[in-house]
Amino acid sequence: MDKKAIFTQVSNIEVRIGELHHEMRGLKEQLALFIEENHALKIENDNLRKRLEAQEERRLSTDEEVPKRKALIGEGYDNLARLYQEGFHICNTHYGSIRSGGDDCLFCLSFLHQK
Numbered sequence: 667m668d669k670k671a672i673f674t675q676v677s678n679i680e681v682r683i684g685e686l687h688h689e690m691r692g693l694k695e696q697l698a699l700f701i702e703e704n705h706a707l708k709i710e711n712d713n714l715r716k717r718l719e720a721q722e723e724r725r726l727s728t729d730e731e732v733p734k735r736k737a738l739i740g741e742g743y744d745n746l747a748r749l750y751q752e753g754f755h756i757c758n759t760h761y762g763s764i765r766s767g768g769d770d771c772l773f774c775l776s777f778l779h780q781k
Contacts, residue, residue, distance in 0.1 A: 743778075750774055 746756045755763050757773030765771060 747778060750778060 750756050753765050755761055755765055755771055755774055757771055757777055759773055760771065765774075
């Protein structure tokens, strides 16, 4: 082989190596950006999961509290309705006294039918 041809071939390889090095540097920068973005997204995802779990816990705790309140209200209402059916006043003016002649009391009825 001719010395000039070898020199030309080495020069061409050197140029290609420079181009590959430049391309490799660009890929390395892109990879660094992707890694940073991935890390930021992981942190954001963790924060969103924590917020979602906190909201779920709050929703579940309020869902559990509401039926308890309703059950207590329903139980008291049932007791008052039973007392009224047995012939007793449940209104605040005559509470506990016997209804005379089994007549209905408007105060008791309004108390039973309020929401």
